[in-house]
Amino acid sequence: MADVTLRKVVKRYDDVEAVRGIDLDIADHEFVVLVGPSGCGKSTTLRMIAGLEDISDGDIMIGGDVVNDVPPKDRDIAMVFQNYALYPHMTVAENMSFGLRLKHYPKAEINARVTEAARMLDITDLINRKPKQLSGGQRQRVAMGRAIVRNPKVFLFDEPLSNLDAKLRVQMRIEIKKVHQKVRTTTVYVTHDQVEAMTLADRVVVMNHGRIEQIGTPNELYHKPATKFVASFIGSPAMNFVPCRLEDSAGKLHLRLTDRLAFPLPPARAARYNALPRTDKLLFGIRPEHMTEASPHAEPGVEPFDATLDVTEPMGMETLVYFTLEGTAVCGRVNPNAGAQDGGPLRMAVDLNNMHLLNEATGAVL
Amino acid sequence: MADVVVQQGTVARTATRRRSGLQKALKRKSTAAFLMTLPLILLIACLVLYPALYSVHLATLNKSMARFVGFGNFEFLFKRDTFWLVVRQSCIFAISAVILKALIGFIVAHFVHNVPANKQRKWRGMLLVPWVIPPAMSTLAWLWLFDPSYSAFNYTLSFFGIGPIPWTGDAMWARFSVILVNVWYGAPFFMIMYLAALKSVPEQLYEAAAIDGANWWQRIWYVTLPMMRNIIAITTLFSLIVTFANFDIVRILTAGGPLDHTHIFATWAFRVGIEGSDIPLGASVSLFMVPILAVAAVFILRDVNKRGNEA
Amino acid sequence: MSTVTIDKAGPTRKVKYGSMSRDRAWALRWSYFFLTLFAIFSLVPPIYMLITSLKSSAEISAATNPWWVFHPTLSNYIELLTSNQFLRFFWNSAWVSIIVVTITMLISVPAAFALSRMKFWGSATLATGVFLTYLVPDSLLFIPLFKMFAVIGDWTGIQLINKWYVLLFIYPTLTVPFCTWIMIGYFASIPKELDEAAIIDGASWFQTLTRIFIPVALPGLIAATIFAFTVSWAQYLYPLVFTTSTDQLVLPVGIITTLIKGDVFNWGQIMTGALLGAAPPLIIYAFLMDYYIAGLTAGATKG
Numbered sequence: 001m002a003d004v005t006l007r008k009v010v011k012r013y014d015d016v017e018a019v020r021g022i023d024l025d026i027a028d029h030e031f032v033v034l035v036g037p038s039g040c041g042k043s044t045t046l047r048m049i050a051g052l053e054d055i056s057d058g059d060i061m062i063g064g065d066v067v068n069d070v071p072p073k074d075r076d077i078a079m080v081f082q083n084y085a086l087y088p089h090m091t092v093a094e095n096m097s098f099g100l101r102l103k104h105y106p107k108a109e110i111n112a113r114v115t116e117a118a119r120m121l122d123i124t125d126l127i128n129r130k131p132k133q134l135s136g137g138q139r140q141r142v143a144m145g146r147a148i149v150r151n152p153k154v155f156l157f158d159e160p161l162s163n164l165d166a167k168l169r170v171q172m173r174i175e176i177k178k179v180h181q182k183v184r185t186t187t188v189y190v191t192h193d194q195v196e197a198m199t200l201a202d203r204v205v206v207m208n209h210g211r212i213e214q215i216g217t218p219n220e221l222y223h224k225p226a227t228k229f230v231a232s233f234i235g236s237p238a239m240n241f242v243p244c245r246l247e248d249s250a251g252k253l254h255l256r257l258t259d260r261l262a263f264p265l266p267p268a269r270a271a272r273y274n275a276l277p278r279t280d281k282l283l284f285g286i287r288p289e290h291m292t293e294a295s296p297h298a299e300p301g302v303e304p305f306d307a308t309l310d311v312t313e314p315m316g317m318e319t320l321v322y323f324t325l326e327g328t329a330v331c332g333r334v335n336p337n338a339g340a341q342d343g344g345p346l347r348m349a350v351d352l353n354n355m356h357l358l359n360e361a362t363g364a365v366l
Numbered sequence: 367m368a369d370v371v372v373q374q375g376t377v378a379r380t381a382t383r384r385r386s387g388l389q390k391a392l393k394r395k396s397t398a399a400f401l402m403t404l405p406l407i408l409l410i411a412c413l414v415l416y417p418a419l420y421s422v423h424l425a426t427l428n429k430s431m432a433r434f435v436g437f438g439n440f441e442f443l444f445k446r447d448t449f450w451l452v453v454r455q456s457c458i459f460a461i462s463a464v465i466l467k468a469l470i471g472f473i474v475a476h477f478v479h480n481v482p483a484n485k486q487r488k489w490r491g492m493l494l495v496p497w498v499i500p501p502a503m504s505t506l507a508w509l510w511l512f513d514p515s516y517s518a519f520n521y522t523l524s525f526f527g528i529g530p531i532p533w534t535g536d537a538m539w540a541r542f543s544v545i546l547v548n549v550w551y552g553a554p555f556f557m558i559m560y561l562a563a564l565k566s567v568p569e570q571l572y573e574a575a576a577i578d579g580a581n582w583w584q585r586i587w588y589v590t591l592p593m594m595r596n597i598i599a600i601t602t603l604f605s606l607i608v609t610f611a612n613f614d615i616v617r618i619l620t621a622g623g624p625l626d627h628t629h630i631f632a633t634w635a636f637r638v639g640i641e642g643s644d645i646p647l648g649a650s651v652s653l654f655m656v657p658i659l660a661v662a663a664v665f666i667l668r669d670v671n672k673r674g675n676e677a
Numbered sequence: 678m679s680t681v682t683i684d685k686a687g688p689t690r691k692v693k694y695g696s697m698s699r700d701r702a703w704a705l706r707w708s709y710f711f712l713t714l715f716a717i718f719s720l721v722p723p724i725y726m727l728i729t730s731l732k733s734s735a736e737i738s739a740a741t742n743p744w745w746v747f748h749p750t751l752s753n754y755i756e757l758l759t760s761n762q763f764l765r766f767f768w769n770s771a772w773v774s775i776i777v778v779t780i781t782m783l784i785s786v787p788a789a790f791a792l793s794r795m796k797f798w799g800s801a802t803l804a805t806g807v808f809l810t811y812l813v814p815d816s817l818l819f820i821p822l823f824k825m826f827a828v829i830g831d832w833t834g835i836q837l838i839n840k841w842y843v844l845l846f847i848y849p850t851l852t853v854p855f856c857t858w859i860m861i862g863y864f865a866s867i868p869k870e871l872d873e874a875a876i877i878d879g880a881s882w883f884q885t886l887t888r889i890f891i892p893v894a895l896p897g898l899i900a901a902t903i904f905a906f907t908v909s910w911a912q913y914l915y916p917l918v919f920t921t922s923t924d925q926l927v928l929p930v931g932i933i934t935t936l937i938k939g940d941v942f943n944w945g946q947i948m949t950g951a952l953l954g955a956a957p958p959l960i961i962y963a964f965l966m967d968y969y970i971a972g973l974t975a976g977a978t979k980g
Contacts, residue, residue, distance in 0.1 A: 052873050073879035085870035089892040098888075099878035146878075398882055399795035403803060406788035406857060413850045414810050414818065421821035474715050480708040491966055492716045498962045498969070499723060500911030502929035503951040507722035510729060510944050518725060518743035550718065555973070562974045604812075611814030614913045618933065632816030632914070639820045640918055648820045655817055663812045667805065 002063030002076075002153040002186060003028045004049060009058035011044050011210075018044045020210040021058065031180050031187045035197035036207035036233070043158055045207070046190045050156050051075050063153055078147035079156040083163060084139045086131040086146075092118075093127045096146045110149075117148040120182060121175075137168045144176070148183060155180075157189040161196060173199055194234050198222070206230045228283070228363035231356060237288050237320060240330040243360065244284040246276055255284060255352070258326040266301030266352055273357055276366060285356035285365070288320065291332035293340070294349040301353040307332075312340045321346065424649040431646060439650040448626050448634070453654070455541065456630040460610040463548040467609075468602050470549065471556020478557070479564045490561065497554040505618040508547045509534075512619070537627035540620050544628050547615050552608070556601055563597040564590070600669045603662045610662075611655055631655050723955065729948035730754070737944055753949040763950065765924055766931030769841045770954075773927055774909040776845055781852040781905040786898070789860030790886045794872060804861060811854035819918045822847060826919070841925045847915050852905040859904075859975040863897030864890055900972030903965060907958045928954045 004026040011019035019041040026032045034042040047053040049060055051072035059066050067075050078099075086095050093114050100110045118124045121141040131139055140160060147155055157176070161169045177200055180187055191197055197204045198218040206213040206221065206229070213233075214226040225231035231239045247256045253270040256262040265273065276282075294304040310329075313320040314336060321332045321340050332348060334340050357366045428435045443449040478489050496504065511518050512533035520530040533543045567590060575585050591598075613632040616622065622629035622637060629637070631654055639648015729737065731749045741747060757763045791797070792804045826843060830836045837843040867890060875885045891898060916930045923935060932950040936943055962969050 050873075050877060052876070072877045077877065079874065079877050081870040081874060083868060083870055085868065085874040087871065087874075087889060087893070089895070098875075098880075102879045102884065146874075150878075395795055395882075396797035399791040399797045399800070402787035402791040402795075403800075405784040406807070406853060407803070409784060409849055409853055410806065410810050413822070413846065414813055414854075417818045417821035417825055418813070420825060421818070424821055424824060470715075474712070477708040477712050477715075480704060481712065487966075489712050489716065490970075491963075493712075493719050494962075494966075494970070495723060495959070496719050497973075498907070498958050499955040500907075500913070500929055500958060502911065502913040502933065503726075503955045504722050506933070506947055506951045507726045510942075510948060511722065511725060513942075513944075516737070516740060516743065516944075521743050550722070554719065558970055558973055562970075607812055607814065611816045613816045617913075617917075632814075635816065635820060636914070636918070640823065645820055645824050649824075652817050652820055655814070659812065659814070659817070663809055666812065667808065670808065 003030075003061075004154055004186060004188065005059075005061040006045070006049075007059040007061070009045070009048060009060060010056045011041070011048060011053060012056040018210055019048070022207075022210075022212055024205060024212065024215070026186060026188065028186055029184045031189065031200060031202045032205060033189045033191060033197040033201035033203075034205045034207055035191055035194055036213075038192060040207040041210040042190045042192075042205075042207045046156055046158055046188060049154070049188060050077055050079050076153040077156055078150045078152040078154075079158065080140075080143045080147050080160045082159040084131070084143040084160075086139055086142055088131050091128050091130055092123065092134070092142050092145070095131070095142055096149050099146070099150050113149040113151070114145075117145040120148065120179065121145050136164050137172060140164065140172055141175070144179060148179070151185075153186065155185050155187040155189075157187065157191075159191055160189075161191070162193075169196075176200060195236065198234065204234075206233060208233075225356070225365055227365060228285070228358050231285055231358070231365065235287060237331045239285050239287050239356070240291070240325070240328070241358070242284045242286075242325055242328045242330065244282050244357075246273060246278050246282065248278070255355075255357075257284065261305060261326055263303040263305075263350065263352055269301075269352060269355065273366065276357075281360045282366075283358040283360045285358055286330075286350060287354065288331045288333045290351040290354045291330065291348055292351075293334040293338035294347040302349050302351050304347060304349045306345060307348045308345050309340055309343065312342055321348075323348075421649040421653060424646050425653055427646040429644045429646060435646075439647050442647070443650060448629070449651075451626055452629045452631060452634045452651070455628060456610065458541065459545060459548070459612075459616075459628075459630050460606060463545045463552065463609050464602060464605050466545070466549045467552045467556050467605060468598070470553040471601075472560055472598075474553070474557045475560035475564055478561055490558070493557055494554045496551050497558075501551050501614040502618060504551065505547060505615050508543075508550075509619055512543060534620050535624060537624055540624060540628045544616050544619055547619060548609060548612060551615065552605060556605065559597055559601045560594065563594040567593045596669055600666055603666045603669070607659050607662050607666075610658060723952070723959075726948045726952045726955070729944055730952050732945055734943065734945055753945045754953075757946060757949050757953065762923060762935060763931070766926055766928045767953070769926060769931075770910060770928040773841060773844050773848065774906050777848040777852060777909040778902055778905045780845065780849050781856050782898070782902065784849065785853050785857035785860055785901065786891065787886065789857045789864055790890055792857070793861045793864035795882070804858075807854050807857050807861075810850075811858055813850075815851060815912070815914050818850065819914055822915075823918050838919055839921050839925055841916075841920060841927065843919050844909075844912075844916060844927070847919065848909050848912060851912065852908050855908075856901040856905055859901055859972060860894065860897055862975055863894040867893055896968060896971060897975070899965065899968045900975060903961055903969050904972045906961065910958055 004024075006022050006024040009019060009022045010017065022041075022045060024032075034045060036042045044053060048055050049062075051067065051070065055068050059068060061067065062075055062077070087098065090098065096114050096117060097110045100113065114127070115124070118127055121144060123138060123141050123145060126134060126138060126142070131142065134142065143160065160176075161172055164172060173196060176189075189196075189200060198221075201218055203215060204218055204221050205215050208229050214221060214230045216224070221230055221234050225234065225239075228241070232241070242257055244255055244257050247254045247262060249262075253265045253274055254262045255265055295302075298304075307321075307323040307325070309321050309323045311322045313322075317336070318333050319336050319338070319340050321334050323330065323332070323346075334346070334348075338346065340346050358364065359366060424431070425439055426434055426436055428438070474493060478486055478493070481489060510516075514532065514535055517530065517533060519533070523529040523531065532539050534540045571589050571593070572585055575589050580588060610630075611632055612630065613636065616628055616630055616633045617636065620628040622633050626634075631651055635648045635651040638651055639645050642648070725743075728744065728746055730753050731746045731751070733748060733750050733752060736746075736748055788807075792800050792807070823838070826837050826846075830838060837846070871889060871893070872885050875889050880888060911929065912927075913929045916927045920926055920930065923931070926934065928950075932947065932954060936947045936950055
């Protein structure tokens with residue numbers, strides 16, 4: 001059990017910088033998820049923590065010790081790989097105990113640990129099978145078991161669920177969370193799936209182009225994204241962005257989307273944005289669930305408008321509606337009973353209390 | 367301010383430390399790797415590379431190996447009819463044997479591929495037997511089958527009113543015989559390579575071609591051959607090298623006779639260099655294999671690398 | 678099942694399908710016919726070896742139907758298997774092959790591991806070099822090698838020529854390059870994560886090789902072993918050049934030089950010897966055919 005610290009960590013491949021100076025503090029027992037699109041440097045970061053990649057610059061500390069030059073086996077970490085990387089010629093028990101056997105642990109201790117891990121992961125019956133005889137989910141469990149028996153300072157997960165089908169992925173996600181609640185080992189988990197990141201993490205690290213975009217709890221990232229990248233990456237369907245500008249009319253601050261459409265901002269928002277220049281270079285960000293069908297009674301900050309729907313997608317508990325808002329394609333979420341129809345008109349309402357305003361050029365959320 | 371200074375110091379220090387550590391690690395790993403490959407390197411250097419260069423040196427000496435004669439051995443060879451006979455026979459032997467092996471291998475592979483999958487193993491097993499028997503042993507059987515007085519082939523053919531055929535006694539027939547035995551020995555190799563290639567062609571391609579209205583011949587021409595082109599090239603070139611450098615079959619079947627008409631480079635080099643104790647001349651003869659081997663090797667390497675990249 | 682679909686598709690399609698299936702049936706019949714011909718062609722020499730080996734000298738020289746044994750006898754086998762000379766050839770062959778296989782594996786497996794996993798300066802060139810070496814035939818090297826060992830004998834007084842163990846130095850030039858090459862291919866097909874997992878589990882390079890790579894690539898190892906054995910067992914040119922005394926000969930050379938005495942061919946014994954000489958590779962092939970074929974086809978692929 002230990003904390004993990006990254007100080008200005010850089011990874012260069014020849015002349016390409018894959019990781020461009022990352023600072024990250026992971027507390028003891030914490031479950032941190034690195035998330036981002038492919039090529040964002042998240043896997044490289046994880047592999048540097050594991051010691052599988054050399055660090056071009058900076059420091060990595062595990063439990064307060066700089067481990068830059070420490071080989072992987074002496075870092076006291078365990079890793080779960082995307083394709084499980086189970087040794088095909090060994091049984092489940094042998095796979096799990098391989099590391100302990102290399103370190104010459106007493107037989108009784110090895111047996112005890114393997115039995116305990118197998119019980120925790122519910123794979124006791126499979127202990128004498130070879131990986132070939134296991135399903136994807138079972139292999140995943142064994143890979144986790146192999147990490148658990150080592151009782152390491154840190155767990156590293158490299159996209160462990162991407163090879164599973166959708167249903168198993170949800171199941172294993174819960175399984176991983178349960179295991180972490182039991183063993184409480186510091187965990188660094190890499191994924192490209194923002195749902196996995198949100199559901200598993202104590203804190204999420206969103207990475208892009210080798211840099212950290214934002215670090216925060218899942219709720220912080222969702223409700224208070226720091227950048228356009230985070231805002232668009234977290235949440236599904238993604239946040240809508242519409243070009244806009246601020247405008248003073250009739251003594252109130254308005255959000256003007258086009259000549260025809262402008263919304264008065266609610267007081268809290270108006271106060272926040274009042275100091276901003278009244279330029280065109282702004283983006284109005286709104287999540288689909290904050291664009292719903294208009295309700296009969298007006299609520300403060302919820303402004304109605306008329307839309308002509310292009311496509312509707314009934315999801316069961318809700319219906320996703322796609323339409324163009326003054327030239328920009330956007331998505332809204334409406335009640336299944338709201339009467340949304342392909343090509344039909346619908347009276348919509350936008351909840352400006354939950355809006356975001358972004359600088360179009362820098363992508364910063366204002 | 368102070369904080370920044372301290373941090374910069376840390377970064378600079380760790381950077382130098384890192385680099386030296388990395389260098390050490392690289393050194394350790396590459397030293398281990400070098401040690402693991404050292405026996406291989408020594409073997410290739412001492413017992414393949416050095417002898418190859420040594421044979422160039424040998425080729426420039428006189429028979430007693432006391433005097434440097436430059437291209438003297440080659441000039442001597444160019445003036446001898448037997449040498450030109452060997453050059454011609456080597457080419458005829460290698461080219462016709464390789465073409466026949468490639469064709470027969472291709473045809474047989476198709477027949478095996480046609481047969482239901484559960485029976486293929488049995489046929490493949492029987493058809494590969496010639497490749498498994500040491501060629502020196504099987505050539506003895508052929509020699510006995512071709513025996514001038516007791517030939518089992520001539521016995522059989524006599525029922526059809528043919529023969530007796532002087533399998534190894536007549537120059538033309540002897541040339542035919544060595545090619546026949548070489549084809550018998552080498553065709554299974556082609557068969558097995560083509561069979562593996564055939565199995566790697568996805569069935570959907572044939573179905574798609576059939577739906578597009580391709581007939582049997584068009585399917586072979588437009589689907590099978592293009593998909594197998596690389597493996598055909600590699601196998602053919604490889605076989606060209608092995609056939610060109612063949613020794614066992616000719617040596618045992620005809621020993622170069624009658625009247626040196628079936629000698630190829632390897633057997634004649636042996637006759638001149640070892641049996642005739644003229645090592646420089648023997649080395650010169652075998653060096654004539656180098657150009658064609660080198661060309662074939664370069665093309666194989668290109669194709670193998672191409673395959674590697676495709677995979 | 679297909680007929681049901683065809684019924685639905687209507688009568689014209691059914692006729693068409695019928696002709697196609699008839700075509701297929703004919704194609705199959707022709708396939709069997711030609712395969713039988715080719716199988717006969719393939720098996721005539723070994724079968725003829727067997728037939729002749731069961732005949733007495735008298736029956737052979739009587740020129741009866743060569744394809745039939747009228748008075749089968751095991752005398753040829755008994756004579757050869759009780760002859761010290763023949764047993765000596767057999768043991769020489771066995772020793773040479775077994776030791777060469779061992780040497781080959783000891784050299785090529787670590788080298789293949791280093792070349793496929795531990796990228797170092799010149800490793801790619803070396804891998805290519807290994808492949809090129811494999812293409813260098815024995816008939817190019819036998820003369821300089823012979824002279825080389827003669828010179829070594831003159832210089833050091835260690836006389837290796839005409840000793841069976843000189844072959845232990847020479848055969849690896851034929852077996853090591855190919856075995857290294859196919860082991861590189863097998864090792865390269867092992868996912869990279871597997872050695873990373875082993876590294877994290879605390880395995881050293883050596884442990885990764887012995888505890889992970891060798892067991893996982895066992896089929897490749899078997900294929901390479903079979904290859905090395907059959908090449909060593911079948912090699913004819915090198916022993917013909919390097920050994921002459923009868924007690925130093927290996928089987929192929931021994932049979933040919935001792936059983937053929939001048940113009941006298943004792944065909945019964947020659948065929949028996951040839952069959953016994955062909956037996957070890959054939960037995961290995963019979964039991965390990967899939968590995969044998971895997972090794973055969975692996976040479977043309979890279980990884």
